[in-house]
Amino acid sequence: MSESQHAGSAGSKTFKILVYSSNSHVREQVLAALGRRPAPELPQVEYLEVATEPAVIRAMDSGEVDLAILDGEAQPAGGMGIARQMKDEIYQCPPIVVLVGRPQDAWLATWSRAEEVVPHPLDPMVLAESTARLLRSRVVTSA
Secondary structure, eight states, rough: GGGGGOOSSSSGGGEEEEOOOHHHHHHHHHHHHHHTTSSSSEEEEEEEEEHHEEEEEEHHTOOEEEEEEEEOOOSSSSSHHHHHHHHSTTTTTOOOEEEOOOOOOGHHHGTOOOOOOEEESOHHHHHHHHHHHHTTTOOOOOO
């Protein structure tokens, strides 16, 4: 979706969030934490769940993803490496949240150039706040 499609009423548009993890339980946790709307003032979201690196690359290359949440603990391709690759290869890459194994790993995630880092175990409030902050930057306000 282009940014212009997000202009206007927050209730009439949707954001597409890519959720990548090789672990279906992690993907379920992300969806449960964010729900249909990570913050009341934001548009609703729809999710694209993927379990493989090629699926992430295809989705990101499509230009339809507004935000990506990548599991740094995914196997065989971790979210940190994929995030860095996306930042290197996609012009105006959408914002990325990387999920890390523990809070002490957050410094390592800076290498990935992700805009936000959230540790496991996932705290729904922290994930929702991080996601909402990044989605707010994607909302185009009418002048």
